[in-house]
Amino acid sequence: MSAALSVGRRELGQTWPNPAVGAVVVRETPEGPLVLGRGWTSRGGRPHAEPQALAAAGEAARGATLYVTLEPCSHHGQTPPCVDAVRAAGITRVVAAIEDPDFRVAGRGFSILREAGIAVTIGPGAAEARLAHAGHIRRVTEGRPHIMLKMAVSADGKVGLAGRRPVAITGAVARARVHLLRATHDAVLTGIGTVLADDPLLTCRLPGMEDRSPVRVVLDAGLRLPATSALARSIAVAPLWVFAAEDAPVERETMLVALGAEVMRVRRKADGALALDEIVKLLALRGITRLMVEAGPRIAAGFLQAGLVDEAQIFEAPIRLGPDALDALEGLPLSALATYLSAQESEWQGEDRLRIMRRR
Known part of the structure; x- marks a missing residue:
């Protein structure tokens, strides 16, 4: 999660109106965790972090874990929902720092992943993620x-x-x-x-x-x-x-x-x-x-x-x-x-x- 937070900060200030999310695809090996792909929200807010990390991992993502700093989106915007990319890639576990308070997501992304048989863990790195995503959180909850x-x-x-x-x-x-x-x-x-x-x-x-x-x-x-x-x-x-x-x-x-x-x-x-x-x-x-x-x-x-x-x-x-x-x-x-x-x-x-x- 620390690595996901680090890559997510690469475009902080450049992704508005979207949050600057970071994502890392990891496979556990006897020698320790192996990073297969990294991704972050691009300038202007898209592509999102998750599909970029999954694309970098390719077929190796099947059966791996996705670490992401914010709940994957579940709604259709200018790009397809990130949960669709996660399911299609064959990820078996998602570790997210925090839930997305955006009413279009707000736990729905996690529900879709669980319904697809993907294990979901929420909370690691939450304090740091709340700081990194403070702008997104404030905008969708307080309108400023x-x-x-x-x-x-x-x-x-x-x-x-x-x-x-x-x-x-x-x-x-x-x-x-x-x-x-x-x-x-x-x-x-x-x-x-x-x-x-x-x-x-x-x-x-x-x-x-x-x-x-x-x-x-x-x-x-x-x-x-x-x-x-x-x-x-x-x-x-x-x-x-x-x-x-x-x-x-x-x-x-x-x-x-x-x-x-x-x-x-x-x-x-x-x-x-x-x-x-x-x-x-x-x-x-x-x-x-x-x-x-x-x-x-x-x-x-x-x-x-x-x-x-x-x-x-x-x-x-x-x-x-x-x-x-x-x-x-x-x-x-x-x-x-x-x-x-x-x-x-x-x-x-x-x-x-x-x-x-x-x-x-």
Whole structure:
């Protein structure tokens, strides 16, 4: 199962709207388990992992065991059900990490396999599989993506200089990790304030991984995004989706659409901010399962207070920016994260410490 989870992660962030599943066909021998074939969900969500692993194993799959990170699908979509491929291959046992909560499957795949005389074991690697498939699970059960908040903070809990001026906080190792996070998420979201202050690209720029850049999402109520911005000039590299208020200027939308961006309009709340609950539901309807929020203090606090943060990855640098610098969460102390999330992991990224927190 560890091998199946490992190969499944190869295309994490690239398979939406489908989950990034991993599968391994194994035969037990006197010398130990022999791997006959490996498969993973391809970019764009198909082919699925199971038929690819079975095809790699060929006739050797007959009488073997299939390890898979998620229950094999049992419904007809753009491809035939994976349970049909499992039965046709002559597999005698399926070991799955977790059941698929999608109402079209939800235990039906396991039932079909058992009715065909195939032994089914559920549970090995379940905790890790739930993390790997968190986006799929959240989308089919709650109608929104799994949302990860990324923050880079100084030792005194600041994210920028006074006057909202940007400043480099973390080192090269931590910045490379952020690029990897972008590559493993379907979309990355920021606000127009960050765009105007920093002019970010929000792409993955790790060598050899440039084609894994996520959809870039900008919250821009008034459609102030400049045509000359790095985001607008790089639409050929990665898609750009802009969320605007219902009353935003039509001519600004026309300009952005002409450049290749997509503009979606949502309601404003009483405080003038865009309705985050509508935004995340629209993203899920568009197929986004894993959303990375890489934004300023106002949007970060907004997602947190709306109960829309499932995970936070906080890069803590040893530098201090001083009492007049910009707080990490607008209107909230950084310690407010612990109200919503609990600490799970901690590791060093060069001289910076990465803390990973997840929903309680």
